[in-house]
Amino acid sequence: IQRDSRFAKLTEKHVKFFRELLGTESAVIDGVTKDATDDVEAFNSDWMRKYRGHTKLVLKPGSTEEVSKVLKYCNDNMLAVVPQGGNTGLVGGSVPVFDEIVINVSRMNQIRSFDEVSGSLVADAGCILEVVDNYLAEQGYIFPLDLGAKGSCHIGGNVATNAGGLRLLRYGSLHGNVLGIEAVLPDGTIVDDLSKLRKNNTGYDLKQLFIGAEGTIGIITGISILCPQRSKATNVAFFGLESYEKVQLAFREAKGKLGEILSAFELMDANSQDLVHKVTKNKRPLEGEHPFYCLIETSGSNAEHDSEKLEKFLEDVMENEIVSDGVVAQDQTQIKALWGWREGIPECLGHWGGVYKYDVSIPIQELYDLVDDTREKMDKAGLIGDTDEYPVVKVVGYGHMGDSNLHLNVATRRFDKKVEKELEPFVYEWIAKRNGSISAEHGLGIAKKNFIGYSRSDTMIALMKQIKNLYDPVSFPPLDDQSALD
Numbered sequence: 409i410q411r412d413s414r415f416a417k418l419t420e421k422h423v424k425f426f427r428e429l430l431g432t433e434s435a436v437i438d439g440v441t442k443d444a445t446d447d448v449e450a451f452n453s454d455w456m457r458k459y460r461g462h463t464k465l466v467l468k469p470g471s472t473e474e475v476s477k478v479l480k481y482c483n484d485n486m487l488a489v490v491p492q493g494g495n496t497g498l499v500g501g502s503v504p505v506f507d508e509i510v511i512n513v514s515r516m517n518q519i520r521s522f523d524e525v526s527g528s529l530v531a532d533a534g535c536i537l538e539v540v541d542n543y544l545a546e547q548g549y550i551f552p553l554d555l556g557a558k559g560s561c562h563i564g565g566n567v568a569t570n571a572g573g574l575r576l577l578r579y580g581s582l583h584g585n586v587l588g589i590e591a592v593l594p595d596g597t598i599v600d601d602l603s604k605l606r607k608n609n610t611g612y613d614l615k616q617l618f619i620g621a622e623g624t625i626g627i628i629t630g631i632s633i634l635c636p637q638r639s640k641a642t643n644v645a646f647f648g649l650e651s652y653e654k655v656q657l658a659f660r661e662a663k664g665k666l667g668e669i670l671s672a673f674e675l676m677d678a679n680s681q682d683l684v685h686k687v688t689k690n691k692r693p694l695e696g697e698h699p700f701y702c703l704i705e706t707s708g709s710n711a712e713h714d715s716e717k718l719e720k721f722l723e724d725v726m727e728n729e730i731v732s733d734g735v736v737a738q739d740q741t742q743i744k745a746l747w748g749w750r751e752g753i754p755e756c757l758g759h760w761g762g763v764y765k766y767d768v769s770i771p772i773q774e775l776y777d778l779v780d781d782t783r784e785k786m787d788k789a790g791l792i793g794d795t796d797e798y799p800v801v802k803v804v805g806y807g808h809m810g811d812s813n814l815h816l817n818v819a820t821r822r823f824d825k826k827v828e829k830e831l832e833p834f835v836y837e838w839i840a841k842r843n844g845s846i847s848a849e850h851g852l853g854i855a856k857k858n859f860i861g862y863s864r865s866d867t868m869i870a871l872m873k874q875i876k877n878l879y880d881p882v883s884f885p886p887l888d889d890q891s892a893l894d
């Protein structure tokens with residue numbers, strides 16, 4: 409794709425305006441009026457180091473009013489922008505494609521209010537997820553979303569991507585938990601829908617449009633969210649299983665026997681654990697190796713009651729030979745260590761070079777077939793092997809079994825066009841044939857944008873474009889069909 413020349417090029421005059429508007433030194437990082445390219449660089453590349461833009465300006469407004477003034481000015485002056493939160497997104501949506509101005513709300517990082525009775529929290533979009541969760545822990549509450557990137561991602565970024573994470577099975581999607589949103593539209597209009605109400609059937613629920621919109625229709629500056637009470641008792645068990653059929657049986661048993669206290673059911677295959685082991689060198693939780701592993705977490709209010717349930721579950725899955733081996737964490741340190749074998753996968757996979765990531769929803773019975781089929785394809789093409797001449801290290805499958813959400817990762821020694829050609833559109837066609845989704849939780853970004861048609865009909869795409877054009881009317885005709893969703 410080419411830069412649309414109708415967007416203006418950044419000049420010193422523009423930078424001067426932003427400097428006067430935002431004031432302090434830390435609010436504007438620019439490589440236009442001064443040589444600050446190093447500072448700007450961190451904002452130009454994504455977490456995977458797969459996508460790289462060429463911005464010369466990063467703006468960090470400190471209030472919703474400032475975001476509004478920035479966007480209005482950019483709109484009036486035809487300056488392209490990209491919102492960026494913690495920059496942990498995995499589809500290249502948080503970095504500029506060309507020279508778009510990065511708008512980062514990290515200076516907006518205050519908790520605005522918390523209601524200890526209802527559990528509703530109102531906070532700035534730039535708050536870091538882990539910081540908010542630690543604050544909530546002190547009040548006996550928990551943020552209804554948890555994910556491996558919690559130490560860096562923003563809650564605004566989480567809402568913008570409608571992140572799913574490790575406990576969606578228990579707490580549900582952000583579409584259900586977010587009570588209100590404050591956002592700024594491209595023309596500077598402030599959307600003041602920061603309701604704290606659980607129920608509000610007065611007209612369209614417009615905030616839903618911003619959840620998962622990936623910043624395409626506005627910048628989220630604040631959110632209001634319903635937080636559940638933090639469970640007093642948490643248990644984590646880690647199992648080895650001999651087949652994917654057995655994993656499915658274990659999942660059914662877990663839902664049946666642990667029901668209301670089940671808070672996570674995560675799947676990891678042997679390859680993923682092998683790579684984590686190679687990188688971390690940590691002692692494996694179980695003796696020997698197994699084709700599949702799963703991590704089960706329970707969270708409840710009565711430790712004794714929960715342990716009893718878990719014991720019964722363990723007894724059954726062992727007796728019926730559903731699981732081959734298992735271990736239950738005895739304390740917080742062990743809980744953390746077991747979670748490390750799951751949460752650490754994305755980071756460890758990057759160790760060899762590039763990773764091709766596919767985050768897909770598939771009917772649960774067929775979930776793992778995609779990994780086997782992809783591995784076979786790589787093998788047939790002669791691309792996978794143990795030595796440097798092969799680009800692919802391993803084809804790995806893991807993910808949120810509880811949500812039928814697989815993460816197919818192809819760990820490589822380098823990003824390689826031959827590998828990409830084998831994977832795409834193969835993976836997307838495979839998904840479309842099963843009516844799955846080519847993006848379960850990470851979004852479209854730049855990586856999946858052109859493949860939306862594998863999961864959405866032409867009618868649905870046209871409706872989405874109408875909404876995009878309503879909130880962000882392009883004052884010139886779009887270059888082509890695709891550019892309307894940029």
Ligand code: FAD
Binds near residue numbers: 564623
């Ligand atoms: P960014 O990466 O900065 O941005 C993501 C997108 O949102 C971009 O399109 C950006 O333009 C837009 N955006 C950001 N902030 C705003 C805003 N204030 N207003 C409007 N638009 C905005 N995702 C999951 O769903 N589940 C997981 O389990 C999960 N685990 C992860 C584990 C790791 C180790 C990593 C690196 C990523 C993981 N992710 C996961 C992906 C990622 O989506 C989340 O980390 C997170 O939701 C992104 O938040 P962020 O603040 O980093 O957003």
Ligand code: 2HG
Binds near residue numbers: 556573765817
């Ligand atoms: C996870 O569940 C994240 O760990 C990241 O969604 C998945 O890197 C990936 O493919």
Ligand code: ZN
Binds near residue numbers: 808815849
């Ligand atoms: Zn995930």
